[in-house]
Amino acid sequence: MLRYIGRRLVASALVLLVASALIFVLVRAFGPDPAEARCRYSRSKAACMQEQREFLGLNESLPEQYFRFMGDFLQGDWGNSQRTDRSVAESVGDDLWESSQLAFWGVLVSVGLAVAIGGYSARKPYSKGDSLFTGLAFAGISMPTFWFGLITIHYLTGGLKDMLGTTEPIFYSIPNPVGSGPLEYARELTLPVLVLSVQLVAGWSRYQRSSMLDELHNDYIRTARAKGLSERRVVWKHGLRNSISPLVTVVALDFGGLFGGLIITERVFSRPGMGTLVLDAAISGDTQVLIPWMFVTGAIIILFNLLADVLYGVLDPRVRVA
Amino acid sequence: MTHTPPAPALLEVEGLEVEFKTEDGIVHAVNGVSLVVGMRETLAVVGESGSGKSVTALSIMGLVTKPGRITNGAVSFAGRDLRTLTDKEYRGLRGGDLAMIFQDPLSSLNPAFRVGDQIAEAIRAHSDTSKAAARERAAELLALVGIPQASTRARDYPHQFSGGMRQRAMIAMAIANVPKLLIADEPTTALDVTIQAQVLEVLQAAQRETDAAMLLITHDLGIVAGLADRVVVMYAGRIVEEATLDDLFYDPRHPYTIGLLGSLPRLDDKRGEPLRTIPGSPPGLYSLSVGCALAPRCAFAIDRCRSEQPELRVAGAAADHRSACFRAEELPGLRSEQPA
Amino acid sequence: MSQDLAPLAEVGASGAPVRSYLRLVARRFRGHKVAVAALVVLVLLAGLAVFVNVMSPYEANPIPLTPEILGEAREQPTWDHIFGTDKLGRDMFTRSLVGLQKSLQIGFGVAIVSVLIGVVIGSLAGYYRGWIDALLMRFTDLILVLPALAVLIILASTPEPSFFGLFDFPPATTVTGMVIVISVLGWMPMARIVRGEFLSLREKEFVDAARAAGASGPRIIVRHLLPNAVGPIVVFGTLEVGLAILTEATLSFLGLGIQLPKISLGNLIADAEGTVGTDLAYLVIFPGLILFLIVLCVNFIGDGLRDALDPRAVR
Numbered sequence: 001m002l003r004y005i006g007r008r009l010v011a012s013a014l015v016l017l018v019a020s021a022l023i024f025v026l027v028r029a030f031g032p033d034p035a036e037a038r039c040r041y042s043r044s045k046a047a048c049m050q051e052q053r054e055f056l057g058l059n060e061s062l063p064e065q066y067f068r069f070m071g072d073f074l075q076g077d078w079g080n081s082q083r084t085d086r087s088v089a090e091s092v093g094d095d096l097w098e099s100s101q102l103a104f105w106g107v108l109v110s111v112g113l114a115v116a117i118g119g120y121s122a123r124k125p126y127s128k129g130d131s132l133f134t135g136l137a138f139a140g141i142s143m144p145t146f147w148f149g150l151i152t153i154h155y156l157t158g159g160l161k162d163m164l165g166t167t168e169p170i171f172y173s174i175p176n177p178v179g180s181g182p183l184e185y186a187r188e189l190t191l192p193v194l195v196l197s198v199q200l201v202a203g204w205s206r207y208q209r210s211s212m213l214d215e216l217h218n219d220y221i222r223t224a225r226a227k228g229l230s231e232r233r234v235v236w237k238h239g240l241r242n243s244i245s246p247l248v249t250v251v252a253l254d255f256g257g258l259f260g261g262l263i264i265t266e267r268v269f270s271r272p273g274m275g276t277l278v279l280d281a282a283i284s285g286d287t288q289v290l291i292p293w294m295f296v297t298g299a300i301i302i303l304f305n306l307l308a309d310v311l312y313g314v315l316d317p318r319v320r321v322a
Numbered sequence: 323m324t325h326t327p328p329a330p331a332l333l334e335v336e337g338l339e340v341e342f343k344t345e346d347g348i349v350h351a352v353n354g355v356s357l358v359v360g361m362r363e364t365l366a367v368v369g370e371s372g373s374g375k376s377v378t379a380l381s382i383m384g385l386v387t388k389p390g391r392i393t394n395g396a397v398s399f400a401g402r403d404l405r406t407l408t409d410k411e412y413r414g415l416r417g418g419d420l421a422m423i424f425q426d427p428l429s430s431l432n433p434a435f436r437v438g439d440q441i442a443e444a445i446r447a448h449s450d451t452s453k454a455a456a457r458e459r460a461a462e463l464l465a466l467v468g469i470p471q472a473s474t475r476a477r478d479y480p481h482q483f484s485g486g487m488r489q490r491a492m493i494a495m496a497i498a499n500v501p502k503l504l505i506a507d508e509p510t511t512a513l514d515v516t517i518q519a520q521v522l523e524v525l526q527a528a529q530r531e532t533d534a535a536m537l538l539i540t541h542d543l544g545i546v547a548g549l550a551d552r553v554v555v556m557y558a559g560r561i562v563e564e565a566t567l568d569d570l571f572y573d574p575r576h577p578y579t580i581g582l583l584g585s586l587p588r589l590d591d592k593r594g595e596p597l598r599t600i601p602g603s604p605p606g607l608y609s610l611s612v613g614c615a616l617a618p619r620c621a622f623a624i625d626r627c628r629s630e631q632p633e634l635r636v637a638g639a640a641a642d643h644r645s646a647c648f649r650a651e652e653l654p655g656l657r658s659e660q661p662a
Numbered sequence: 663m664s665q666d667l668a669p670l671a672e673v674g675a676s677g678a679p680v681r682s683y684l685r686l687v688a689r690r691f692r693g694h695k696v697a698v699a700a701l702v703v704l705v706l707l708a709g710l711a712v713f714v715n716v717m718s719p720y721e722a723n724p725i726p727l728t729p730e731i732l733g734e735a736r737e738q739p740t741w742d743h744i745f746g747t748d749k750l751g752r753d754m755f756t757r758s759l760v761g762l763q764k765s766l767q768i769g770f771g772v773a774i775v776s777v778l779i780g781v782v783i784g785s786l787a788g789y790y791r792g793w794i795d796a797l798l799m800r801f802t803d804l805i806l807v808l809p810a811l812a813v814l815i816i817l818a819s820t821p822e823p824s825f826f827g828l829f830d831f832p833p834a835t836t837v838t839g840m841v842i843v844i845s846v847l848g849w850m851p852m853a854r855i856v857r858g859e860f861l862s863l864r865e866k867e868f869v870d871a872a873r874a875a876g877a878s879g880p881r882i883i884v885r886h887l888l889p890n891a892v893g894p895i896v897v898f899g900t901l902e903v904g905l906a907i908l909t910e911a912t913l914s915f916l917g918l919g920i921q922l923p924k925i926s927l928g929n930l931i932a933d934a935e936g937t938v939g940t941d942l943a944y945l946v947i948f949p950g951l952i953l954f955l956i957v958l959c960v961n962f963i964g965d966g967l968r969d970a971l972d973p974r975a976v977r
Contacts, residue, residue, distance in 0.1 A: 019807055029825055031816045138965075142958035144908055146915045147931055147950035150938050154946070158939040173939075219429035225385055226424075227444040227495065228417035231409075241434045260811030264912060278812050279916060282819040290816055297809045305807070317479040318433055 005310055012306045016299055023294040024066045027287055034058070034082060037285025069291065078292045083284045088292050091277060096296070099262050099273035105193045107258070110200035111251060115240065117201070118208025122216055123235055125209075133205065140202025145261060149195040149268035156191060174270045196265045200254065207250050211243040218242075245315035252308030255301050332535050333359040333382065333503055338395035340377050340386060347608045351377045351390070353559040356634075359503065364529070364536040366550035366567075368543060368582065372607070374559035375539045376425075379505050382537070383422050384412045400502060418448045421501035421534075423525075425508040427488035431480035437491050438464065438476025444498045463494035466531065467524050486517035490524055497528045504534045510545065522548065543582055547571065552642075555579050558615035559607060561634060565643040575637040575645035575653055577620045614647075622649055622656055690970035697966020700959040707956055711762040720753035722760040723923055727751070736942060745948040748934070758949045761927035762956060764837060764920060765907045769960070771841035772848055772906035773899045779845065780852020781895065785883050787853065788860025799857065802850045810847050814909065817843045818918040834913070835921050843913075844906050852898050859891040893971035900967055904960035911953050927953045 034056055039048035053059050057068065072079065078088040121130040157169040164170070176188040215221065216239050224234045263275035274297065281289035313319040340352040352374040359365045367375045380386050382397055384404060397404040399420060404412070416422075424430040432440060441463055442456035451459070457476065465472035467490040480488055489509060496504060509525060510518040526549060529536050538549055546553055546567070553570045555563040555578060563576040574580050613628040614620070620627065626648055637643055637650035649656065692698060710717065720743075724731055727750055735751040737743055745754035783802070787795040817823070818834035825831075832839035863869065864887065872882050888895075913919040914928025922929050927949050934945035 015804065015807065019804055022804060023808070026813070027816060030820060030823055032820050036821075138958060138961055139954075142904065142908075142954060142961050144911050144915075144950060144953050144957070146912055146928075147946070147953065150931065150935065150946050151950065154938045154943045219424060219426060220432040222385060223424060223430045223492075223495075224432070226383060226416055226422045228413045228415070228447045229443070230413060238432050238435075242432070256807065256809045259809035263811050263815070263916075267916060279815060282812075282815045283917065285819070294808070294812065294816075297812065298807060301807055301809065316434070318481045 001313060004313065008306055008309050012302050016302050019298045019302070020070065020295055021066060023298060024069065024291060025062065027290050027294065028062060028065070031287055031290060032282065032285030034285055034287045037287075038082065040285075073292065073295065079288050081281070081286055082288050083280065083286045088289055091289070092274075092292060092296055095272055095274045095277045098271065099266070099275065102189065102192055102196060102265065102271070102273065103258055103262060105189055106196035106200065106261070107251065109193055110197040110204060111247070113197070113201045114204035114208045114247070115244075117205040118212050118243075119235060119240060121205070121209040122212030122239070123231075125213060130209075133209075137202040137206050140198045143198055143202075145195060145199060145264045146268055148198055149191075149265060152191050152195055153268070175272070192265050192269045192271060195268065196258075196261045199261060200258070203254070204247065204250065208243065208247055211246050212239055215239045215242045245312050248311050248315065249308045252304045252311075255304045259297055259301075331358050332361050332363075332400060333357075333537070334396075334398045335378070335382065336396040336398075338378060338381055338397065339393045340374070340381055341391060341393055343389040343391070350607045350610055351559055352381065353610060354395070355556070355559070355561055356395075357554055357561065357564070359535050359537055361502075362533060362535050363552065364538060364550045366538045366540060366546040366553045367556060368540060368546060368553055369556035370541050373556040375556050376507050378556075379422065379507050379537065379539050382505065383416060383420060385416075385422075414448070417444050417496075418499045419502045420505070421496035421499070421503070422505040422507065423489070423492050423496050423509050426512045427485060427492050428480065428512075430492060431488060433480055435479075436477050437480055437483060438478075441476075441491065441495045441498055444495050448499045459498070460494070463498055464491065466497075467491070467494045467528060468520075469494075484517075485513050486521055489513060489517075489521050493521075493524055493528050497532045497534070500532045501534050503537065504529060504532070505537045505539070507539045508541070509538075511540070511542070518545075525549075543571075555582070558611070560615065560646065562616070562647070563637075563645045564634065565638075566640065569638060569640050569643045573638050573643070573654070575643065575650040576647045577622050577653070578616050580653070580657065622653070624649065687970045691966050694966035694969050697962050697969075700962035700966070704956065704959040704963065707762065707952070707959070708766055711759045711766060714756060714759040714763065718753070718756040718759070720756045722752065722757045722925055724752060738941070739944055739948070746942075746944045748945055754930075754945060754948060757925055757930060758927065758952050760925045761930050761949060762952055764924075764926045765910060765953065765956065767837050768840050768844070768910045769903040769907040771837070772844045772909075773902040775841060775845035776848035776902055776906075777852055777895060777899045779849035780898075781856050781888070783849065784853035784856025785860060785887070788857035789864060789879060789883050789887065791861075795857070798853070802853050805847065806850050808847075811909075811912070813847055814843060814913060815916065815918060817846065818913050834919055835924075837920070840910055840913070840919055844909050848902055848906065848909075852895070852902075855894045855898055856891055859894060860887055863887050863890050896971055897964055897968045900960060900964035904957040904964065907953070907957050907960070 035049045035052035035058060038052045039045050042048035057065060060068070076089065078092070080087055081091065084091075117133050121133050124130055153173040156171055157173045160171070161167075161169045170187065171190045172188045173191060176184050212235075216235065221234060221238060224238045225231075229238075259274065262273060263279055265271070266273045266275035267279060274293070277289065278293050280286070281293065335355060335357050338352050338355045339350075342349040342351055355374065355378050357365065357367070357378075367378065369375045377386065377390070380390075381392055382399070382404070384407070386392055392405070395405075399415070404415075407415070431437065435443075438457055438460040441460035442453065445451055445456040445459055446453070461473040461476045464476055469475050469487060469490055475483070475487075480491075483491060489512075493509075506525060510521050513521060522545060525536075528534075536549075538546070540546060550567050552564070552566050554561050555570070555576065557578050563570065563574065563579045565573075565575075570579065571583070574583055611617075611631075613626075613630055614623070614632050617623040617627040630648075632646045632648050634644045634646045635650070637645035637647070647653065714722070731751040733751060734743070734747050735749055737747040737751075739746040743753050743755065745758055748754055748757070783798050787798040818840075821833060823831040823833055823839070831842060834840050834843045860883075869882060869886055872886050877885070910919055910926065911928035911931075914926040915932045917929075917932060920926035920929055922933060930949040931946050931953075934942070934949075937943050937945050
């Protein structure tokens with residue numbers, strides 16, 4: 001097992017290295033031109049561009065630029081934002097913390113709901129309840145997240161306030177302006193977590209339904225019933241235990257998509273975080289931020305893929321002992 | 323009932339009918355099966371796959387699941403009508419007085435849990451036992467079924483067990499709560515031939531240990547010979563012959579039984595005759611046949627067989643020997659006329 | 663069920679068996695009631711979108727804005743303006759349908775381009791295997807590791823995209839540019855699916871037979887392997903339409919795609935974002951409903967096609 005983890009770790013590091021080069025080329029070749037971004041409002045644009053290209057080192061060859069950048073990056077010198085002049089390392093650190101909270105609750109809620117819905121549907125396939133959840137899952141997959149966010153704000157902040165006749169909205173549509181504590185934290189995060197979860201729950205619950213259905217057709221389920229166990233124990237102990245490792249894999253593999261969800265959710269709810277950071281950087285052509293941002297998220301995604309591999313081994317005794 | 327079982331009846335099945343709804347139509351898996359198992363008796367149910375023998379067993383366990391459904395018949399066990407039990411009452415019986423061993427021991431054990439824990443779970447489902455005590459008892463049971471270093475092996479996962487050991491573990495699980503009736507559904511079919519005899523011995527020992535009656539379901543008459551007191555032969559969801567072990571082997575009164583015996587290899591067969599098989603294949607059970615379901619494959623079939631359903635009636639010398647063949651009395655004569 | 667597919671390859675493009683196969687698919691599809699209903703709704707909506715200029719009494723971007731038009735500004739939905747009017751009195755239903763037009767163009771455009779890229783890469787990897795397969799699939803995995811929406815945002819935010827100044831692309835503010843950008847990140851699942859199909863198909867007897875008869879690699883791929891992988895390809899293509907429509911709307915909402923005054927469903931919603939929480943929120947709700955409905959229809963159709971074309975697939 002340890003050797004297996006070691007091998008995967010080396011492979012992941014390799015993928016990360018190649019990915020970093022790809023990201024660098026991608027942003028340099030197809031991304032915004034940082035010199036252009038700096039000179040967008042200059043009167044003598046050509047001269048300004050010339051000057052800035054020299055200053056930013058854009059006249060060097062691409063490999064030279066890459067190695068210089070990587071050298072600085074690995075030494076912790078991530079440079080400053082062209083737009084705000086803030087240290088990139090600092091803003092990535094802060095925004096990662098903000099996004100992590102949203103992502104943590106979003107994933108937790110989504111996994112919980114997916115397991116509950118998937119289990120229910122697998123126990124009663126093609127029942128009315130199952131059909132309802134199937135319909136909801138299709139709605140979730142087809143839902144434009146940003147629009148759902150706006151609708152939620154419309155109906156669940158102002159709308160709900162009017163309906164209940166309270167002076168203040170129950171849930172906030174922007175980061176909490178005043179107050180702190182668990183209650184305020186919940187009021188602030190409920191709607192963003194809800195919006196972030198819609199697509200995730202839709203996809204994962206369908207996946208969990210089919211994998212639970214597969215498990216419930218297995219002979220060991222019949223054995224569990226023949227032992228005299230209650231149906232609840234049969235499904236939620238024996239069935240769930242075997243369907244959990246595939247779900248963990250899917251959740252980890254969806255981490256790339258999770259960042260997409262974060263970008264939209266943070267934009268709609270005006271929250272600081274990794275999503276807002278990349279969006280602002282892209283719109284202002286701030287490649288100083290874009291490249292480290294991509295490195296960090298790429299590393300996180302690869303890390304979670306690795307984690308999924310390891311967890312799969314830990315959760316499945318057949319792999320663990322081998 | 324025209325016949326009496328050798329001991330007071332433990333299990334009585336009367337007119338059982340089970341059907342499965344599939345996309346292609348309704349499959350009539352069991353069509354009016356009646357059987358009795360006495361205390362401590364071993365009754366073998368013999369038939370090829372699709373004859374309804376496993377479904378009969380699952381019906382007794384109350385484990386027929388969708389799309390299957392028991393449509394008719396009565397099942398009584400130790401004086402209780404099983405078909406009127408609530409889910410909870412039935413759960414109390416399952417794994418308690420009524421235990422079952424399945425065909426494939428690998429897929430029948432949950433791959434994610436330790437073998438000992440799976441046995442302990444069966445114990446704790448039926449008695450107020452602490453986790454530690456149940457584990458200890460599980461190890462004892464594993465030792466009883468002949469697993470060496472049982473307390474260590476109890477902590478293994480099923481994939482670390484060999485096929486024979488897995489089936490031993492299944493037997494240990496089944497006798498964990500000292501059942502009154504042990505249902506063994508093809509207990510050795512999935513095993514290596516060399517292991518089969520050992521597992522059968524363990525099964526017999528386990529039965530003796532618990533004083534249980536046994537319903538042994540198999541397609542293998544060789545197994546039946548060593549274990550059963552009486553035998554029931556099933557074909558196309560019906561019982562076609564019912565007899566004591568000796569009567570069935572030495573005086574079969576149904577062409578299907580004769581066919582089964584003919585396809586059994588014998589050590590004393592000196593003529594070097596090739597193994598006989600029964601021509602044709604069992605009918606699809608989408609519609610119930612008007613006449614005898616075997617008629618299309620039967621060498622002795624007459625017109626009546628194709629138009630009328632033969633009922634189970636006393637045949638041969640013994641009062642407890644019954645056959646569902648119109649020509650049961652003529653059969654011994656007919657067989658000697660038949661060219662070898 | 664797979665025997666339904668086998669004869670298709672052997673006869674290639676010749677007549678009757680293909681027709682009877684299509685009839686079988688059509689029959690199975692009709693069995694999926696929701697998909698049929700979704701198809702009807704999709705055709706209706708698409709018809710409205712395509713013929714909006716002819717059918718609507720209003721213009722999406724009336725120039726000049728006459729006092730009459732401006733006088734109808736901010737009207738709640740009525741029978742005259744079923745989606746209401748915006749702050750300049752323009753009919754929101756007409757504008758939404760024009761946006762839908764763009765959505766459909768981009769959705770189908772992306773589906774076609776990413777299927778093409780995916781099929782080419784997947785075919786090469788699945789048929790030739792070896793180092794070609796390893797290289798292409800590692801590349802595919804690598805792209806899958808990147809956070810897709812972030813890459814799309816970076817690509818779409820470039821005002822004058824070009825490959826190191828060697829050749830230029832249309833910017834993402836145009837329909838073509840948008841199709842290119844989304845397709846660049848849309849082909850990977852297709853490549854994996856086609857590769858998987860090919861890996862199993864290439865072991866079949868009819869491929870051996872074709873190879874023995876001296877058929878070249880490309881010919882075997884096109885004549886023998888692709889026809890047998892048509893089910894998964896069509897299903898993926900359909901689902902990709904829905905995904906691309908959502909992606910385009912998202913990018914436009916974020917301010918990176920189609921820019922006003924050119925209309926897309928995403929920028930209509932972004933433009934009206936400030937009305938959320940007011941009684942003008944219908945300006946956000948209705949265009950979004952159209953967007954949601956069209957993607958829902960596409961996904962249901964995809965599901966029906968999966969049942970009809972690829973009965974082995976796990977749902």
